Amino acid sequence: MAILDIKIGKIKLKNPVMAASGTFGYAREFEKLTDLSLIGAIITKTITLNPRQGNPMPRICETSAGMLNAIGLQNEGFDNFIKEKMPYLSRLGVPVIISISGNNIDEFFILAKRLDKIKSIAGIELNISCPNIKCEGLVAQDAKETYEVVKAVRKITGKTVITKLSPNVTDVVKIAGAAEDAGSDAVSLVNTFLGMAIDIDTRKPKLGNITGGLSGPCIKPIAVRMVYEVARNIDIPVIGIGGIMASDDAIEFMLAGATAVQIGTANFVDPGICVKTVRGIENYLRKHKIEKIEDIIGGMEQK
Amino acid sequence: MAILDIKIGKIKLKNPVMAASGTFGYAREFEKLTDLSLIGAIITKTITLNPRQGNPMPRICETSAGMLNAIGLQNEGFDNFIKEKMPYLSRLGVPVIISISGNNIDEFFILAKRLDKIKSIAGIELNISCPNIKCEGLVAQDAKETYEVVKAVRKITGKTVITKLSPNVTDVVKIAGAAEDAGSDAVSLVNTFLGMAIDIDTRKPKLGNITGGLSGPCIKPIAVRMVYEVARNIDIPVIGIGGIMASDDAIEFMLAGATAVQIGTANFVDPGICVKTVRGIENYLRKHKIEKIEDIIGGMEQK
C-alpha cells in the first residue's frame, strides 16, 4: 500500500485531499453521503467575526464547465459557529481547518486569537481572496496587505496557518512570497476568478451581486499554472485548488508542485468525490509503482 | 432591418463582429468556407519584424470547454507578410487590421511606421499580451510599458490603433487607462490566460512550451467581467473577446459595454461562425425591436 500521508505545517494528514472552504458546508451536510473520516482534512465555510447575511439572490449560475457564485460569505459569525458547529466538527477525527475572513487586520487577529484557544482545531485558513465582498480590491491582490494580515495572525497563533491566494493578480508568486515571509505555514490557491454573466433577454446580470467567483473545471489550466509557478519559487507547501473533478486532476496539481489539494465545486456534483479522489490517487501510485505520495510532488518532467 | 454598423477609431465596420488575431490565419484559409465580405473586420495573425519559428510541438491541447495554445507567434516576418499575404487581403473589401508584436518599443515603432504607408490597411492591433513568448512579463502587465508602446506607435501613425490587453493582471482598468492616455483608439480584451496542463502518465507538460494561452468558452465569464469594468471606466471603445461561440455570447459582451467583439477559438470549431454571429445579432435586434446595434452597447440593467 502506497504511503499517502503528508504534512502541512504542524498538521499531519493521512492523505492530501481536503474539502475546500465554502463547498463542504460544516461537514455535517455530507455525513450521510460519504465517510468523512477518510478525507485528508476539512476546511469549513469561511466565518467572520460577526454574522453576515450574504448577497442577494440569485447567487449561483452555471457557465461553460464552471459556475459563478456570489454567496457573499453568508455565515452566522464566530460565536454561533463555535456553539453550533464546533462540537460536531470536534468529534470527526479528521483535521479541521477553520477558514476565516475579516474586514480589516483586527478582525483577522481577533478571530485567530479566539481560534487559537480551541484545541480541536488543526489550523486556520486565511481567506484573503474572496471576490464576493464589496470593497476596494482584495487583501490577496496586494503583497504588503497580505504580509500584514498574515503577520498579525502569525503573531497570535502557533496553529498551522494557511494563506489562501487569489488568482486575480498579475503575479501570484509575489503574493505567495509575502505570505511566506510573514510566516504562513502554507499557501492554498486558487480561490475563485472574478467573473460575471448577463441574461441577454432580461438584460439583467445573472447574479444578484452582478459579479461573482468562477470555479470548476474551466479554471483548472490557469490554477495548475499558478501552482507550478508558486511551488518553484517558495519553500512552504502549496495546496492546489481549482477545477479538480477526479483524481487525475489532483495528481496533475501535485505533479505541478502541490503538496496537497482541495476539492471545491466537485463536492456539489458528487458528494463522495473527496473519498473517490483519495482512492484514485492510490490506484495511480500502485499502477505506476510509486511508494510515497511525496514522490510525485513537483514531479513533472521538463522535456 | 436593424442598423449594425459601428465605428472603431476611423474604421467604419458594417457590423461589430471581427475575426480575432491568430485564429483566422490571413483570411484566405477561410475563403472557401465562408463569405469573408460579410465579416465586420478581420484581424490577421500577429506579425513581427523578423520571421519567428514559434514554439516546439505540441502546441495545442484541449481543456474543459477550452484549449491551450503555445504557437509562439510563428510568422514569416513583415516583409514576407507584405509580399505574400497583403495582396489578397487588399482585395477583400473588408476592413483589415494588422496585429503586430515586437520584442521592444523600437520594433513596434518600425512595424507601425511601415504599415502606416500601406493604404489598404484599416488599422493596427498592438498585441502586447501574447503569453507565448519567453520574456519577463508582458507589456500589457505594466501600465507604464503599455503607455510607452502605445505612445510610440501613436506618434508614427494616423491609422486606427487598437491595444490588445492581457487578462493576466490584477487591474485591467489601469492598463486600459494607460492605453487610452497614450492615444489608443480602442482597446480589445481579452487575449488568452496563461495556463498549463500535464499528462499524468508521461508526467510531461502537454505543451512543448510548458505553459500556453487558455481560450474558449471557459474564459467567457472572466472576459465579460473585464470588459464590463473597462467599459465603465474609459471613454474609447472596447472590443470584447473571449469564448464567443454564438451570437448570444457576442450580445452578452455588448450588453457589458463592448462596442464590437472578436471571435477566436470558435473559428476552429465552425469556420462560418463569424457570419452566423452577425445573423444571430440581427435576429436578436429584430426580436427585441431594437433599431440600432448601438442601443445595446453597455445596455445591461443593474437591478
Next chain:
Amino acid sequence: MKDIRAKILSNKKTGHAYYKMVIDAPYIARAAKPGQFVQIKCGENSGPLLRRPFSIHKVERGIEILYEVVGIGTRILAGKRQGDFIDVLGPLGNGFSVPRAQGLKPRAIIIAGGIGAAPLVYLAEELKKKKIKTIALIGAKTKNLILCEKDFKKAGAEVYISTDDGSYGCHGFVSKLFHKILKTSESKFMTVVYVCGPHGMLRCIADICKERNFECQLSLEERMACGIGACLGCVVNTISGNKLACKDGPVFNASELTW
C-alpha cells in the same frame, strides 16, 4: 439521503411538452415524502456541470419524475433511454406536511400551475391514503399543457381545470378558479392549500390564503448547486432570516416568507 447510480426504467414523452422518467431507486422510493426532490446528474462525461433538481412525482415501480425540456440539462435527460444509468441524489428537502385534524376536519386544496403539478400528484396520493378530502385545481396556458388530470382523479381528488386561453376548463388564471371554488364550496373544513407553479401565481394564491386564513404551503424553485445545504446558493428570505430552499424547503409556509 443517498447518492445512487440508478437504472432508467422508462423515459417517455407525455402530453405535448413534457417527459416522464421512471428510475429504479428503491432506497429513495422508500425514504421519500411528497414535496421532496432529487438531484440528477444529466450528463456523464460531458453536459452541464451541476446536477439538476426535480421533484419526486410519483413513487411506484421506482421514483418518477415529470419534467419539461427548458435547457441543456433537461434536453440531455430527454435523450436518455431505458436501461441507461444516471446518478440520483435524494430524497432531498423537507416535503409537504399533511394536515392533522384539530377540531374541524381537514381539507386539502391542491393548486398546480404548469409543471408545478409534478410534486403535487405524489402529495394527492398521500392525502388519499390519509383519507383527506382533496380538491385539485390545475392551470396551464392552454389545453394540451394541462398536466396530470387523470393522476389527480385517480388519487381521488375533485379536479377543476383552468387555461389562460380558455381552451379547456375555466377561462383565466388558476387563481381565478381558486376564488370561484372557494365561493361555491362549503367552509366547514380546516383548509390547507398546497401550491406549486410560477412565482407570480404563488404570490397570488398566498395572498388569497392570507385573506381567508388558510394555511398555505408552497414549493419554491430556486437555482441550486448542491441541493444539500452546503453551498448557500438557494437562499429564501423568511421572517426568521435566510433559509435554504434545498434543505429548509423547498416547501415553505406562505406566512414565513418575506418575498
Next chain:
Amino acid sequence: MKDIRAKILSNKKTGHAYYKMVIDAPYIARAAKPGQFVQIKCGENSGPLLRRPFSIHKVERGIEILYEVVGIGTRILAGKRQGDFIDVLGPLGNGFSVPRAQGLKPRAIIIAGGIGAAPLVYLAEELKKKKIKTIALIGAKTKNLILCEKDFKKAGAEVYISTDDGSYGCHGFVSKLFHKILKTSESKFMTVVYVCGPHGMLRCIADICKERNFECQLSLEERMACGIGACLGCVVNTISGNKLACKDGPVFNASELTW
C-alpha cells in the same frame, strides 16, 4: 473543402475495438483523394470543444471513417446512431500521390499499423483503379486487432499480416515483415511505400526505405485545432522549415522530414 451537416448512414462496431461510420456527404465523397481527412464535430451542445480529425477510409455510399475509441470525442462518436446528423468539414489535406511509371513499372507497398489502416484502404482502391500492383502489409498487436484484411484483398492487393504476439500471420513488428517481403519479392519495379501507423513504426519503415532508395509517403497524426492551416498548431519540421500537418500534409515524403 466544405463544412457539411451530414446524415449518418450507419455507425457500427467492426472487429474487436473499432467502429465504422458511413456519412452521407456527397460533396466530400466527390472531392476526396486518398490520404485526405475530415474534421468532425463529435458533440453537439456538449462534448469536446474542438473537432476531431479522421482519415477518409472509403468512398462508397458516402464517405466512410474507421475509428478507434480513445477518448471523449470518439466515445461520443461511437454513441451516434443512424439518422443522426454531424458536422463534417472536408476533404482536408494533400493526400497520397500515386506513382507514375518512369522507366520501371511502379509497385506500391502499403504498410498499415493498427488504426493506420484507415486511410490506406481508400488508397489501395485507387491504386487498383490505376492498375498498380499493390502489396499490403498489415500489422497489429494481436489477431483480433488486424484491420481491413478483406478490404485490401478486395482492392486486389497481395496481403501479408504480422502480429506482435504472433497470434496471426508473421510474429513480430510489421517492419520485420517488410524486411522479409523485400527479401523474397522481385525488384524489377519502381517501389513506392505508403505507411500509416504509430510514430516508431513510421520512423522504422522510413529508415528501411531510405536504405533501399524507395520513395516513402507517410501519413502523420498531429494534434489539430482548425484542420485548415489557420491556427499553426500542427507544425511538422521539414528540411524546408515548418510545415502544417493539416494543410501541407498529413502525407509527407519521408525524405522531407527532419523528425
